[in-house]
Amino acid sequence: MSLLIRGGTVVNADMSRRADVLVDGERIVAVGENLEAPAGAQIVDAGGTFVMPGGIDPHTHMEFLFMGTVSADDFEWGTKAAISGGTTTIVDFCIPGAGQSLIDAYREWRNKSEKAVGDYSYHLAITSWSDQVEREMGEIVNTYGVNTFKHFMAYKGALMVDDDILFRSFKRCAELGATALVHAENGDVVAQMQNMFISQGKTGPEFHAYSRPPEVEGEAANRAIMIADMAGCPLYIVHTSCKPAHDAIARARAEGKRVFGEPLIQHLVLDETDYLNKSWDHAAQRVMSPPFRPKVHQDSLWAGLQAGSLQVVATDHCSFTIEQKRMGLGDFRNIPNGTGGLEDRMPVLWNAGVNTGRLTPNEFVAVTSANAARILNMYPQKGVILPGADADIVIWDPKATKTVSAKAQVSRIEYNVFEGFELTGLPAKVYLRGRLAAESGQVRAERGQGRFVARPPLPAFAQAQRLWKANTAPKAVAR
Ligand code: DUC
Ligand code: ZN
Ligand code: ZN
Ligand code: ZN
Numbered sequence: 358m359s360l361l362i363r364g365g366t367v368v369n370a371d372m373s374r375r376a377d378v379l380v381d382g383e384r385i386v387a388v389g390e391n392l393e394a395p396a397g398a399q400i401v402d403a404g405g406t407f408v409m410p411g412g413i414d415p416h417t418h419m420e421f422l423f424m425g426t427v428s429a430d431d432f433e434w435g436t437k438a439a440i441s442g443g444t445t446t447i448v449d450f451c452i453p454g455a456g457q458s459l460i461d462a463y464r465e466w467r468n469k470s471e472k473a474v475g476d477y478s479y480h481l482a483i484t485s486w487s488d489q490v491e492r493e494m495g496e497i498v499n500t501y502g503v504n505t506f507k508h509f510m511a512y513k514g515a516l517m518v519d520d521d522i523l524f525r526s527f528k529r530c531a532e533l534g535a536t537a538l539v540h541a542e543n544g545d546v547v548a549q550m551q552n553m554f555i556s557q558g559k560t561g562p563e564f565h566a567y568s569r570p571p572e573v574e575g576e577a578a579n580r581a582i583m584i585a586d587m588a589g590c591p592l593y594i595v596h597t598s599c600k601p602a603h604d605a606i607a608r609a610r611a612e613g614k615r616v617f618g619e620p621l622i623q624h625l626v627l628d629e630t631d632y633l634n635k636s637w638d639h640a641a642q643r644v645m646s647p648p649f650r651p652k653v654h655q656d657s658l659w660a661g662l663q664a665g666s667l668q669v670v671a672t673d674h675c676s677f678t679i680e681q682k683r684m685g686l687g688d689f690r691n692i693p694n695g696t697g698g699l700e701d702r703m704p705v706l707w708n709a710g711v712n713t714g715r716l717t718p719n720e721f722v723a724v725t726s727a728n729a730a731r732i733l734n735m736y737p738q739k740g741v742i743l744p745g746a747d748a749d750i751v752i753w754d755p756k757a758t759k760t761v762s763a764k765a766q767v768s769r770i771e772y773n774v775f776e777g778f779e780l781t782g783l784p785a786k787v788y789l790r791g792r793l794a795a796e797s798g799q800v801r802a803e804r805g806q807g808r809f810v811a812r813p814p815l816p817a818f819a820q821a822q823r824l825w826k827a828n829t830a831p832k833a834v835a836r
Contacts, residue, residue, distance in 0.1 A: 358382065360791060361394045365403030365752065367742050368718045369410065370727035378408055380748040383790035387744055403752050406785060409722050410740050411445030411749030412703050413729040416595055416619060416671035419449050420469050424693045426684065429676045429769045433804050435699060436475035438674075438767040440794045440802055442700035443784035445475050445749040446739055446810060447674075448729070450507055452482040452516065459493040463501055473807030474800065475789060476749070478735065480505040480538055486522045491529055498533045502811025504734055505536050505593070510577045511544035511569075511646065520584065527588035531823075534816030536591045536617075536732070541577035541602060542569060542647060551690050562640035563632040565689040566648035574647050575601025582609045582616055589826065591615035591818040593732065596673050598624040598647040600657035607666035613825070615818045617732055618667040620658040622702045623774060625670065626709050628652045631774075641682040642772050644692045645673065659715050668728040670706055672698035676770045697768045700798075701761060701775050707753075707782040734815045748791040757783040759798075767800065 360380040367376045367388060379387040379398075394400055417439075420431040430438060432449075439447055449470070453462035459481055470477050481497055483490065483506050497503045508523055509516040518526070523539075530537045550568040554560075559567075578594055582605055585592035597603055597618040606618040629649050632640045643649060661667030675695030685692025698705075703725055710716035716724070730740025737746050758781050763773040787795040794802035 358791070359395050359398040360401065361392060361398050362401045362403050362408055362750065362752065365406045365408040368407045368722050369741055370719055370723035373719060378742060378750065380791045383748060385742060385744055385746050385748050388742060401752070401786065407718055407753040407755065408742060409751045409753055410726045410742050411751055411787065411789065412443045412725045413446045413448070413739055414439060414444050414671055414674065414699060414702060415448045415669055415729040415733060416673050417447045417449045417699065418673070418675035418695065421450070421452065421675060422454070423675070423695070424691070426677065426681050426693050428695060429678050429681065430674065430697070432470040432473040432477065434767065434769050435674060436473045436477065436807055437800050438700040440475045440787055440789065441767045441798045441800050443703040443751040443753070443787055444699060445787065445789050445794065446477065447475065447699070448478045448480060448733060450482055451479040453484060459490060459497055463497060463503070467809065470807065470809065472804050474802045474804060475794070475807045476810050477807055478733070478810040478812055479503050480507045482507040482509070482516065483522065483526045484509070484516050484518060486525055494529050494535070495533060498535050498814050502809070502813065504534065504812045504814045505538055506530055507538040507540070507595070509540045510581065511540055511542035511547055513544040513548040517544040520580070523581065523584050524588060527585050527590045531588050531590035531819040534814030534819055536593050536815065536818070537585055538593045538595055539577070539581040540596070541574055541581055541594050543573040543577045546573050555688060555690065560688050562637065562644050562685070562689050562692060565644045565692060566629055566632050569646060569648055571599035571601050571650060571654065574599050575605060578602040578605040582614065585616070586614055589819055589822045593617040593619065595619050596621050596624070596647055596671070597658070597667060599650050599654040603657050603661045603667060607661065610666055615822060617669070618661060619669045619671050620662065620667050621671055621673050622698055622705050623672070623696055624650060625655060625658055626705060627774060628655060637686070638679060638682070641685060641692050642679070643696060643774055644682070644689070644694060645675070645696045646694045662720070662724055663715060668724065668732065670702065670724045672702050674699040676768055678770050679772065696774050697770055698774065700767055701773070704780045704783050705775055705778060708778070708780045712781060734812045735810055739810065748788055750788040751784045752786040753782065754785040755782045757781070757785060759783060
């Protein structure tokens with residue numbers, strides 16, 4: 358089955374050109390002017406549109422058992438929501454339960470994702486340390502197609518790991534050609550501040566935000582950067598939400614360190630006023646970690662995307678229903694942390710980024726798809742319109758409009774943090790490996806159509822870092 362997408366402007370991260378795109382089966386086979394349609398090919402008129410690689414959201418939590426409940430969107434509904442908004446691949450966090458081995462957690466995630474509508478990959482979380490964990494990290498990288506390990510520096514008593522584990526795990530990442538990821542918040546400070554507010558009778562959702570100020574994120578980001586540098590591994594800081602964390606990343610990069618930063622679409626367009634003088638439900642629905650910030654931090658994140666010191670825009674999609682959020686009535690510490698956003702990420706970013714001149718269409722492709730593919734090692738299978746790549750294609754109509762409404766969304770929750778946003782620029786058609794997967798937001802792809810995307814190790818960063826250290830520094834890098 359072949360498909361010819363004719364007359365659009367192909368937009369990749371590095372260039373745009375008027376070109377047709379020919380797809381055969383699941384792959385792109387040609388990109389060029391006036392391509393001939395093979396006999397029987399389906400022809401799609403893309404005049405007046407941008408033809409872009411399918412979006413990649415590098416940070417989601419589907420069907421995640423967290424804070425005593427399970428996030429509401431599973432792999433079926435989460436990937437459906439993603440596809441309706443132009444995102445054809447997600448990278449979810451595979452997080453072992455207490456005492457669960459990495460391999461068992463990986464198998465559990467493979468089972469959960471069999472129903473996915475779109476493509477998916479995983480990061481594996483390191484939540485404890487033992488010889489077995491160290492050994493299994495090697496298996497995960499070398500046989501299971503996962504080259505990234507996540508570390509929570511917050512959630513004390515649950516997922517948090519201390520500096521001892523960070524340094525051990527980061528050194529192991531360096532050895533394996535894996536990249537370390539961190540949730541950068543100082544969990545000890547957060548726990549003390551939470552308890553202080555509760556003991557003062559301050560139980561409302563706004564105190565969730567006050568207990569996690571930008572300083573706790575900036576401190577943890579700086580600490581993770583220094584530890585990763587000593588271990589010699591590349592570092593990716595998830596949900597970079599504030600200026601102190603962004604400054605740490607920009608400074609590290611200026612010093613030659615391989616450090617990446619991932620702002621969320623929520624932090625780019627929403628701010629702390631959502632917690633203030635709002636109903637309990639409104640505020641609690643927006644409780645996530647890190648919390649929404651004062652506006653000044655947004656300016657820093659946008660500047661980072663423009664300058665390239667921040668590379669990817671994600672969602673941390675971890676949705677909870679109103680009833681689930683109400684578990685925290687009377688104590689903000691029990692509000693399940695997380696918001697949705699998968700189906701809105703690309704349209705909201707286009708609207709707030711491209712329509713305002715903060716991002717070019719090429720930069721939009723870079724931060725919604727190509728950079729994630731490169732950093733996580735799925736490029737050029739994903740993240741580019743190029744012969745040989747998977748035919749994950751978004752035909753983007755820059756004139757289409759909609760008003761965001763939870764009533765019309767795919768996600769299984771009853772509200773939307775972007776409710777009422779008026780957007781211009783939407784995906785008209787979305788293809789997943791050559792098959793029409795969504796049209797004007799209506800999902801056509803089916804349960805089980807998604808595939809696991811294996812991501813082999815990427816030893817170049819760690820090797821370069823070791824070589825550079827050996828050549829420039831008097832003392833060698835650890836190990
Ligand atoms: N933050 C959230 O808000 N939800 C999931 C996990 C996280 O770190
Ligand atoms: Zn996190
Ligand atoms: Zn609001
Ligand atoms: Zn997360």
